[in-house]
Amino acid sequence: MTQVMTYGGHVRAVTRLGLPLVGGHLAQFAIGLTDTVMLGWYGVEALAAVTLAGSYFFVLFLLGAGFGWAVMPMVAAASAEDDETSVRRATRMGLWLSLFFSVLVMPMMIWSEPILLSLGQTETVAALAAEYLTVAGWGIFPALLVVVMKSYLAALERTQVVLWITVIAAFANAAVNYGLIFGNWGLPELGIMGAAIASVVTHALSLVAVVIYGLRVLPEHELFRRFWRPDWEMLAQVFRLGVxxxxxxxxxxxxxxxxxxxxxxxxxxxxxxxxxxxxxxxxxxxxxxxxxxxxxxxxxxxxxxxxxxxxxxxxxxxxxxxxxxxxxxxxxxxxxxxxxxxxxxxxxxxxxxxxxxxxxxxxxxxxxxxxxxxxxxxxxxxxxxxxxxxxxxxxxxxxxxxxxxxxxxxxxxxxxxxxxxxxxxxxxxxxxxxxxxxxxxxxxxxxxx
Structure with missing residues (x-):
């Protein structure tokens, strides 16, 4: 007979899972806040441009992140059934769809200036924002892949690592921003482009960390073994849930x-x-x-x-x-x-x-x-x-x-x-x-x- 969990047991289970996820979200929030504060110190025009560019990036990111978020309930359900094959299939197709989406929207990052101008932005701010996006836009590839990997790990109740990877990313983002925006520590002063580089570096480091963790701690899932092989049935399921x-x-x-x-x-x-x-x-x-x-x-x-x-x-x-x-x-x-x-x-x-x-x-x-x-x-x-x-x-x-x-x-x-x-x-x-x-x-x- 399955043991009935008490309300106290549910409280403990939810807080054990939820508190690291709350911390991870707050750390992610701190990354955006750090960008705003540091570029505010650098100049009003730079801050306005990155605020605009950040909103533009975030809209596209949210659309694509649906595929990563869809992985969470699918992996959680498969894990409850001890179905490791479905855990691998759902995560892998979440990664596939995130890559496809990134390729699809990348031209909108590279050639964003006409779009921003058509939305009524001033020429100066649109030009600066577009310059930022030509570099920062590449970060959508690792950013969306990180969403998938974090959802996979969280669904397997490994939320502590999700927290610590995000906290480390927040500190890394602040350090690279401080060095490249203002030219500290012997680095060139790149202003708004320094913030763009910091953004890509932060997303890339997060991806490397989360992939290494997943491969070392959960090798039985073999996420990247024959990664190139399509799984159209599972891809359709993730797509239907993620969109x-x-x-x-x-x-x-x-x-x-x-x-x-x-x-x-x-x-x-x-x-x-x-x-x-x-x-x-x-x-x-x-x-x-x-x-x-x-x-x-x-x-x-x-x-x-x-x-x-x-x-x-x-x-x-x-x-x-x-x-x-x-x-x-x-x-x-x-x-x-x-x-x-x-x-x-x-x-x-x-x-x-x-x-x-x-x-x-x-x-x-x-x-x-x-x-x-x-x-x-x-x-x-x-x-x-x-x-x-x-x-x-x-x-x-x-x-x-x-x-x-x-x-x-x-x-x-x-x-x-x-x-x-x-x-x-x-x-x-x-x-x-x-x-x-x-x-x-x-x-x-x-x-x-």
């Missing part, structure tokens, strides 16, 4: 990009306050994202064993942990808003009082935002664990674009709530996604397992 995941992630990011555009209509100061509030909300969101990944792995294991009660208990635990984190964040954002926002501002900045005033209001909304954002990303993680991605993609897209976007515009501009209204629209969009996705998981998925 909706990539599109779902893209639709959520595009909602936040649209909110930034709306805040820009209100002026530079509201946009600056928005940028700070988003950075703070993104940092705390990494905790929910790590819990979502743990939920995917745990649900994938239960799905492989067809153990519905185990999955239901584990899902309740993840939701409660996410809720607890939201409660802590609400207290933090409501009581420490001014101090948090001040970390991003110069003491003598003439716009400081206005940015603080707007930012405090946005962080109050962000406190509410945490509840629904955490709930929807955990629900998505659970649904991915049972390899249900297409309907959740439609639900998320409708929530973000049919609810969130119009609500942001109406509340912000038609009803005159400005920045607060734009953010309330985000809350409504994310709340809609949370409700629909949770209903799907509890009413449609759990009864069938």
């Amino acid at each position: 909706p995941i990539g599109i779902t992630s893209l639709t959520e990011v595009s909602l936040f990009a649209a909110s930034a555009m709306m805040m820009g209509w209100l002026g530079a100061v509201p946009l600056a306050a928005h940028g700070i509030a988003v950075q703070l909300a993104s940092a705390t969101f990494m905790v929910h994202l790590g819990l979502s990944n743990a939920a995917t792995i745990r649900a994938g294991n239960a799905y492989g064993r067809r153990d519905g009660p185990h999955m239901a208990r584990g899902a309740k635990v993840v939701f409660v942990l996410s809720l607890a984190m939201s409660a802590l964040t609400i207290v933090w954002f409501l009581t420490g808003a001014e101090g948090l926002i001040s970390l991003f501002l110069e003491p003598d900045d003439p716009d400081r009082p206005e940015i603080l005033a707007i930012g405090v209001g946005l962080l109050a909304i962000a406190a509410l935002f945490q509840l629904v954002d955490g709930a929807q990303v955990v629900a998505l993680g659970l649904l991915r664990g049972v390899q249900d991605t297409t309907v959740p993609m439609v639900m998320a897209a409708l929530s973000y674009w049919a609810v969130g976007m119009p609500a942001s515009y109406l509340l912000g501009f038609t009803f005159g709530l400005e920045g607060i209204g734009v953010w309330l629209g985000l809350v409504l969009g994310l709340a809609s996604a949370a409700v629909m996705l949770m209903i799907r998981f509890w009413r449609r998925v759990i009864p069938t397992i």
